[in-house]
Amino acid sequence: MTDSSRRRFLQSAAALSAAGLAVSHKSVLAADRGPLEGWINHDLHSHTTWSDGAHSLPLHVLEARAYELDAMAVTDHYVPGSKLHDSEEQLDAYLEQIERERAGQDDCRIIKGVEATVLDATGRISIDARHAERLEWVLCDLSGHSEGTLRHTPADKQAYMENVIRTYLGLCDVDYLDAIAHPFNTGNTTPAAAPADYPERLLRELAAKMAEKRKVFDIINSMIFWFQKTGVPPREITAQYVEMVKLFAAAGVMFQVSSDDHRTGLGNTRWPQLVITRAGVPSAQIVDALAIPRK
Secondary structure, three states, rough: OHHHHHHHHHHHHHHHHHOOOOOOOOOOOOOHHOOOOOOOOOOOOOOOOOOOOOHHHHHHHHHHHHHHOOOOEEEEEEEOOOOHHHHHHHHHHHHHHHHHOOOOOOOEEEEEEEEEEOOOOOOOOOHHHHHHHOEEEEEEEEOOOOOOOOOOOOOHHHHHHHHHHHHHHHHHHOOOOOOOOOOOOOOOOOOOOOHHOHHHHHHHHHHHHHHHHHOOOEEEEOOHHHHOOOOOOHHHHOOOOOOHHHHHHHOOOEOOOEOOOOOOOOOOOOOHHHHEEEEEEEOEEEHHHHHOOOO
16 A cells, blocks of 8 residues: 555544544444454454465455454565565465455455565565555564564663664654554563563654554454563563553554464454453544555
8 A cells, every 4th residue: 555545544544433434333432342342343464375374365265254354454474485575476376366255245355465574673674665566455573584673683682672663663664564563572582572671762752653654553363472482471461562552542553453363363353352442542543444445
């Protein structure tokens, strides 16, 4: 999605949501419903056998329809060494298959996307503008390809956290990027960095820039995967992440919820909705997935 169309979509969605017009009937304020009642009915981060997911794309789409999702984004990995990244023909085939599978049905909006990755601490990413232009939703994560953060992690924890923030600040300047995938997935490294470890001044700097550049904060259901080696109790990780989300929400950042499905979890957004609810994120700051422009 281009920067101008992204801005128009997010701004119009927020304005209409505030007026109670653009949000799905299930996307009500957290105060109006319990935490786990499915009030956000999209899944904007998922994987198929085009990368490291377990299910074929046709089955993935059937599942989205069966689960009665309003919208689902197919966001297979676009990283060095992957077939989507390394082969133009494979990318063509991937996009063509998405087109075929979403045609002829209106049960669920199927969105063409990828999950790119950060390459270094400047925010340089694995997909360029030309390829991103063919997509409707572009995510970017920290991964084992990300030099200075999850790759060759600094031994000094403060330096590590500063690198993470600097990397995300750089991502905000990538015009064609829509969302930062599972921010702060930094618990399985040595040293580990939990959400509460990050200095508030750095978080506020990042939150302000994400809001200014309209970069979406992706909250995934499987976030505990990224903290399994810390020894911190899961509910404590949840509490810390809620406080982080509150800070970003107060700055005006937009959010999406997702499963980050790789196996059988498509549409399972229990944990993101719990976090969104406890953080009190208003509906106007939830992406209206049905309003993402088609290509």
